[in-house]
Amino acid sequence: MRINWGTGLVIGMALFISFIMFFIITMSTDKKYSYDLVAEDYYKKELQLQEDIDAATNEAELKTPVIGTKTKAGYVLQFPETFNPKNITGKVFLYRPSGKQLDFDIPIELSTSNLLIPDNRLLDGRWNITVNWEYEGKKYHFQKAIIY
Structure with a gap:
């Protein structure tokens, strides 16, 4: 055929x-x-964007902003030493782009100007760290992508 x-x-x-x-x-x-969405409530987060921009501007105006460094014990966030650590409130959000189940929050409760994120909570790879904190009524926003 x-x-x-x-x-x-x-x-x-x-x-x-x-x-x-x-x-x-x-x-x-x-x-x-x-695949998971980056955020389930992304419309709500979009509405809060201007507040985050203002807080990031406040962070940029600091003489000594938040500094993050990797150590053997974990990841250390160092807040300005000129601020009283007991008056700093807020939360640290760690976002893992490769898996939603690894994301977690840590409340900020300081006795010194350093906050340690333990090594056992952080797997090797990329993390996005977002620190929303407040000192004496003024809001600050720190955000950084790290490879741990």
Whole structure:
């Protein structure tokens, strides 16, 4: 049996469309290819953006801003030493882009100007650290991407 070029073209197009449909259905239904959103409540976070920008501006105006360094014990955040550590409040949010289940918060409760994030809480790889803190009614925002 001989197939002419028109029939071959139709068969080729049908096979291509079948492959594409198989690929789309597999990618949309298989749990292995499921990815988390960066944030579940991203609309709410968008509304808070101007407040974060103002707090980041306050952070930039400090003579000694928050400094983060990696040590053997973990990751140390050093707050300005001119501030009374007992009056600093807020939280540290650590975001792991590769897995939502690794994200966590740490409340800021200081007795010295340093806050240690323990080594056992941080896996090797990329982390985004966001520090939202307040001192005497003024808000500050520090954000940094690190490779731990």
